Amino acid sequence: LPVPPNIVSLETTEKHAQARSWATKFQTRNIPKKLVELTFSRSSGPGGQNVNKVNTKATLRCPVDSEWIPLWCRSALIKSPHYVSSTKSILITSTQHRSQA
Template identity: 65%
Template sequence: MFKFGTILNEHIIRQVGRRFSSGHSKSLPIPPSIDVLEGPEDWAEARRWVSQFKVESIPRTLVQLSFSRSSGPGGQNVNKVNTKATVRCSTDAYWIPLWARAALIKSPQYVSSTKSLLITSTVYRSQSQNVDDCLTKLHALVLSAASSPIKNETSEETKKRVEGHQKAQKERNRKDKVQRSAVKQYRSGKGKGGWD
C-alpha cells in the first residue's frame, strides 16, 4: 500500500536527481514528509534529518541572490560596489521540513507576499562574504525552526531520579502533616500537657 508521503518523496528525489544531472554541485538532505511532529517515531525521524542538515551548508544554487549598494559609512567602496547581498528562499523549498514552516512563517525574515524568507547582509566589504553570511543565517534559521518542535525522550536515569525526588517530597509532606496535626492537637488540649 502506497502512502502519499512516499509518492511525494519519490517525486522530490527525481527532482533532486535532475538537479544533479543539470550541473548543480550538491544538494541538501530531504526531510521526511511529516506535517506535525506527534510522537517518538516522528521525533526520531526529525532528529535524524536535523543531524544530517546540521553538517551541510546551503548551496548558492538553491536560493535567489541579488546585490545592491550598501548604505552608511564605508568610504568610496560603498558608493561604487554592490556589496550588499540579499538571499531569497521559498518556504516551499523541497529541503525545508514541513513541520518547520509554521515557525518560519512567524519569523521576521518571512515575506508573506512572496511566501519566502528574505535575508540580507552588509557585514563585510566583500560581496561573496556577505552571501556566505546570508546563507549561514538562513541555515541557522531553518535549523532552529526544525529543531524547536522536537521533544527529547527522557532517559531511564532521569526518570529514576525524578521518581526519587517525588518520593522524598511525599515523605516530607507526610511528616509536615503529622507535625501540624500534633501542634493542633496540643493547642486544642487533647494532647499531653494541654490546657486544663
Template identity: 45%
Template sequence: MSVRSLGRLLMRSRSLGTATLSGFKSPIALEYIYPASSLNPVRMPSIPQNQGSTFSGYIPFDKIELSYTRSSGPGGQNVNKTNTKVDVRFILEKADWIPEDVKNNMKIKYHNQLSKEGYFVVTSDRTRSQHLNVADALEKLREFIRAAEPEKVAELSPETLERIRRRREKVARERLQVKRGRSHVKSDRGASSF
C-alpha cells in the first residue's frame, strides 16, 4: 500500500467518524449509540415549532432582552463588584413564539409580572454566577408558559364511559343498601309490641 493511498484511507475514515485503518468499528461507536443524530458539531440545530396550543420550549434570544444588575444575597464583597442578577423581559403582545391562547392565559394569570409598557419580566438572583442565573430565569419563563397552557381534556371512548356509568350505579346501589340496613336496625330499636 502506497503512502498516498494510505493517506486517502485515513482521510476517508476520519470523515466517516472512524479513526482506524482496519475498518473495524466498535459496537459502542457514536453512529450506533446516536443513529439519528448528526455528529457534525458545527451544524446549527433546527428550531422546534409550536404544535397548536402547546409551547415547544424554545425561547429565541433575539426576541428577549437580558439585563444584568448587582445582586443581593450571598457573595461577600464580590456582590458589590459583579452584575449577576438577571432580568429577562419581552413584550408579551409581540411574542410570536408563544401561542395566542397561552398569551391570553398569561395576561390573566400573571398580571403582576407585566409592566405598564406590556413587558413580561422574570428575574433570577439565585446563584453567584451570571450564566447560571440566565439559565434559571429562562427555566422560570418556560415554567410560567407551560403553566399557562390550556388543560388537555382527553376524549373518553364509549366503552370507558359505560364502565364509569356502571361503577357509579353500583356505588349508588351499595350506598342505598347500607342505608336501608341502618334504617331497619334503627326501626327495630323502637317499642316492642308484646
C-alpha cells in the first residue's frame, strides 16, 4: 500500500493535493488481509437450512490507528456510525451475498 503523507489536516491547497494523490494511488490497490481482521459467522434471516450450517456473515474490523490509514481521515472515521470505541476500530458487516466467495 502507498504510505500516506504525514499531514494531520487538509487546511491548505498543497495538503489537499498530497491527500488526493495518495487517495488515487490507494484506490488502485487491494488492502492485504493481514492488515485487517476478517471473520465469518452464521447469519440470521431467511435462507433455508443452509443459513444454520454455513458461516455466511462477513465481519471486517480495522483499527483506526493503523499506519496505512492517514492521520487526516481518523477524526472522520471516529465519528462514523461504524466506529467501535472499545476496540478503536471500524466494524463493517455484510450478509448481502450470503457467501464467503
